[in-house]
Amino acid sequence: MPERIATIASRSGLHARPAALFAEAAGDVGVEVTIAMQGEPADEALDASSILSLMTLGAAKGDVVVLRADGDGADAALDSLVKLLETDLDAE
Amino acid sequence: MQTFSGVGVSPGRIIGTVRQMPKPISEPPAGEQLAAGTSAEDATAALKAASQAVHDELKARAAHATGDGKAVLEATALMAKDTMLIKGAAKLVARGTSSERAIWESGSSVSEMLHNLGGYMAERATDVLDVRARIVAELRGVPAPGIPASNTPFVLVAEDLAPADTATLDPNKVLALVTAGGGPQSHTAIIARSLGLPAVVAAVGVDELADGTEVFVDGAAGSVTSEPDASFRAAADAWAATASLLSEFTGTGTTADGHLVPLLANVGGGKDAAAAAKLGAQGVGLFRTEFCFLERDTEPSVEEQAAAYKSVFDAFPGKKVVLRTLDAGADKPLPFLTDSTEPNPALGVRGYRTDFTTPGVLDRQLEAIALAEKQSEADVWVMAPMISTAEEAARFAAMCADAGIKTPGVMVEVPSAALTAESILREVGFASLGTNDLTQYAMAADRQLGPLANLNTPWQPAVLRLVGLTVEGSRAEGNGKPVGVCGEAAADPALAVVLTGLGVNTLSMTARSLAAVAAVLKTVTLAEAQELAKLALSAPSATEARAWVREKLPVLEELGL
Numbered sequence: 001m002p003e004r005i006a007t008i009a010s011r012s013g014l015h016a017r018p019a020a021l022f023a024e025a026a027g028d029v030g031v032e033v034t035i036a037m038q039g040e041p042a043d044e045a046l047d048a049s050s051i052l053s054l055m056t057l058g059a060a061k062g063d064v065v066v067l068r069a070d071g072d073g074a075d076a077a078l079d080s081l082v083k084l085l086e087t088d089l090d091a092e
Numbered sequence: 093m094q095t096f097s098g099v100g101v102s103p104g105r106i107i108g109t110v111r112q113m114p115k116p117i118s119e120p121p122a123g124e125q126l127a128a129g130t131s132a133e134d135a136t137a138a139l140k141a142a143s144q145a146v147h148d149e150l151k152a153r154a155a156h157a158t159g160d161g162k163a164v165l166e167a168t169a170l171m172a173k174d175t176m177l178i179k180g181a182a183k184l185v186a187r188g189t190s191s192e193r194a195i196w197e198s199g200s201s202v203s204e205m206l207h208n209l210g211g212y213m214a215e216r217a218t219d220v221l222d223v224r225a226r227i228v229a230e231l232r233g234v235p236a237p238g239i240p241a242s243n244t245p246f247v248l249v250a251e252d253l254a255p256a257d258t259a260t261l262d263p264n265k266v267l268a269l270v271t272a273g274g275g276p277q278s279h280t281a282i283i284a285r286s287l288g289l290p291a292v293v294a295a296v297g298v299d300e301l302a303d304g305t306e307v308f309v310d311g312a313a314g315s316v317t318s319e320p321d322a323s324f325r326a327a328a329d330a331w332a333a334t335a336s337l338l339s340e341f342t343g344t345g346t347t348a349d350g351h352l353v354p355l356l357a358n359v360g361g362g363k364d365a366a367a368a369a370k371l372g373a374q375g376v377g378l379f380r381t382e383f384c385f386l387e388r389d390t391e392p393s394v395e396e397q398a399a400a401y402k403s404v405f406d407a408f409p410g411k412k413v414v415l416r417t418l419d420a421g422a423d424k425p426l427p428f429l430t431d432s433t434e435p436n437p438a439l440g441v442r443g444y445r446t447d448f449t450t451p452g453v454l455d456r457q458l459e460a461i462a463l464a465e466k467q468s469e470a471d472v473w474v475m476a477p478m479i480s481t482a483e484e485a486a487r488f489a490a491m492c493a494d495a496g497i498k499t500p501g502v503m504v505e506v507p508s509a510a511l512t513a514e515s516i517l518r519e520v521g522f523a524s525l526g527t528n529d530l531t532q533y534a535m536a537a538d539r540q541l542g543p544l545a546n547l548n549t550p551w552q553p554a555v556l557r558l559v560g561l562t563v564e565g566s567r568a569e570g571n572g573k574p575v576g577v578c579g580e581a582a583a584d585p586a587l588a589v590v591l592t593g594l595g596v597n598t599l600s601m602t603a604r605s606l607a608a609v610a611a612v613l614k615t616v617t618l619a620e621a622q623e624l625a626k627l628a629l630s631a632p633s634a635t636e637a638r639a640w641v642r643e644k645l646p647v648l649e650e651l652g653l
Contacts, residue, residue: 015212020167051167052176052202052220055213 029077100314104290113250199224273542362403375412377600397460405468443478458495513565527579585612593625
C-alpha cells in the first residue's frame with residue numbers, strides 16, 4: 001500500500017482551521033486515506049477525512065505522521081495531502 | 093391589531109416580521125428502536141442524508157460569515173458528516189436502535205472524548221452536541237435549534253435567550269428581541285443593550301405569534317403590536333431619524349449646571365474596551381474578568397490572564413479602569429471553582445466567596461492584574477464582587493496590598509454592604525453598586541424569572557434607598573471615597589438622572605447607552621436631579637417611581653427613550 005510521511009507545519013498543529021482544511025481535502029481526493037502518528041501500527045490509523053479523528057490524533061507542529069491510501073490515484077492523492085500538511089496553514 | 097405588554101429593556105421603535113426561536117431539541121428516549129417496517133439500511137441512509145443536509149446548510153452559512161465565525165462554521169459543517177460520528181451511529185442502527193437515538197448516543201460519546209482531551213478539543217465538544225441536535229431536527233423534520241437563519245432582518249421572538257444563543261446572534265439580521273419570559277435583568281436584556289437592539293421582555297403570549305407576522309416593537313414602552321397601522325409606521329420612522337442623533341457622545345458626562353458625572357463603560361475584554369473607547373467612554377467602570385475563565389476546565393496561567401487584562405488597560409491609557417475580580421457561581425459556574433450541586437446558588441459560594449473554598453485563585457488573579465498594570469498606563473482600580481461585611485472588605489484590601497495593587501474597592505450588591513457602607517468604606521478606597529444583583533437580593537426575586545419582572549427593577553424605591561444609604565455611608569466615612577453604579581440601571585437615562593440626584597459619582601454602562609444617558613443628563617441641573625431622586629424615593633411603587641420621574645423629563649419622549 002502506498003504511504004508517505006509528512007511533518008506537520010502549521011503552528012497550531014493539526015487542529016482548528018488546519019484540521020478542517022486537511023479533512024476536507026482528504027475527503028475530496030477520491031480514495032480512502034488514513035493517518036497515523038509515525039510508529040503507530042497501520043491498523044490503528046484513523047480516517048484522514050474525519051475532522052473529529054484528526055482532533056483526537058492531536059498532532060502538534062513538528063510531529064511526523066504517516067498517510068496511507070490504496071487504489072487508483074493513491075500516489076497523486078498522497079502527494080497532494082503531504083504538501084498540505086507541510087504548509088503552515090495558519091499563516092494563510 | 094393586537095398588543096402584548098411586557099417590560100421595555102432597550103429603547104427603540106421598529107417594525108419587522110416575526111421569526112420564532114425554535115424550541116430546543118428533546119432527547120430521543122433511551123432504548124428507542126427502529127420503527128416496525130424500517131430496515132437498518134433505510135435508517136442509515138436517512139441518517140446520512142440528514143447529516144449531508146446539515147453539512148450543506150452549515151457550509152452555506154459559512155460562505156456568508158467572516159473571520160472566526162466562518163472558521164467555526166466550516167469546522168462544524170465537516171463534523172456533521174464526519175465518519176467517526178456517523179459510523180458510530182450506524183453501528184447502533186445495525187443493532188436496531190432508531191436513527192435519532194443512534195446519532196444522539198454517538199454524539200455523546202464523541203463529545204465526551206473531546207471533552208476528556210481538554211484544551212482546544214474540549215471547547216469543540218459543544219459543537220458536536222450542536223451538530224447532533226441539528227441532525228435529529230432534520231430527521232424529525234422540525235426547525236433546527238438556535239437562532240433561525242434568514243437572509244432578511246427579522247424580529248427574534250423567543251421564550252428567553254441563553255448566553256450561548258448570543259454567540260450566534262447577528263446584529264445585522266436581528267431588528268429587535270422580544271421574549272415571553274425573562275426579566276429586566278435577564279441575559280436577553282443585557283445582550284439587547286450591548287448590541288443596541290430594541291427589546292421587550294416578559295411579554296406574555298408573544299410566543300403564539302406566527303412566523304412572518306408583522307409587528308411594531310417599542311423597546312421603551314415595552315409593547316409589541318401585531319399588524320401595526322400607519323401611526324405606528326410614523327413612530328418607527330421618527331425613531332429612525334432620532335436614533336442617529338443618539339449615537340454620539342462628546343466624551344464628558346455632565347448636568348446642565350456643570351456637575352461632572354463621568355460616564356464609563358462596562359466591558360468584558362479587549363475588543364469591547366476598544367469599541368467603548370471609540371464611543372467616547374471616559375474609562376471603564378466595570379471590567380468583567382470572567383471572559384478569560386469561562387468555558388475553561390482549568391485556571392488560566394498568571395501570564396495568560398495578565399495579557400488579557402492588559403488588552404483592556406491599553407484601550408484607556410491614563411484613564412480609570414475598574415476591574416472586578418472573578419465573579420463565578422450562580423449563573424456563571426466554573427468547574428474548578430464552584431459547586432454546581434448547591435441547592436441555592438444565588439445565595440451560595442459565589443464571587444469573592446469562592447476564595448473561602450478554593451484559596452489561591454484570587455491571589456493569582458491579583459498577581460496577574462498587578463503584572464498587567466505595570467506594563468500599561470491605565471489607572472487600575474480593583475474591586476471584589478459579593479462583599480457582605482467590613483471584615484471581608486478589610487481582608488480583600490490586605491490581599492490587594494500584598495499584590496501591590498493601590499486602589500482596592502468593593503461591589504455593593506448584597507443589601508448588608510449598602511447598610512454598612514460606612515464601615516466597609518473605612519477599609520477600602522471606593523464602592524461600586526451592582527444594581528442587578530442588589531435588586532435581586534433586596535427584592536428576593538430571581539433575576540432570570542419572567543413572572544417576577546415587576547419586582548426585579550432597580551426603580552423599586554427600596555433599591556433606590558439602598559443606593560442612597562451607600563452614598564450616605566461614604567459621606568459619613570468622611571474621606572470622599574467615590575461611589576459609582578455599574579449595573580444596568582445606569583444605562584436607563586431616567587434612572588441615571590435619579591442616581592446622580594442620589595449622589596452617585598460615576599455611572600458605568602454598556603457603551604451603546606453612553607450617548608443617550610449623556611443627552612438626558614445634560615438637560616437637568618444637579619438640584620433638579622436631587623428633586624427627582626426625592627420624588628422617586630417617595631413613590632409607593634416602582635411603577636409610580638418610574639412614571640413620576642419620566643413625566644418630569646419630557647426630553648425622554650422627544651428622543652423616544
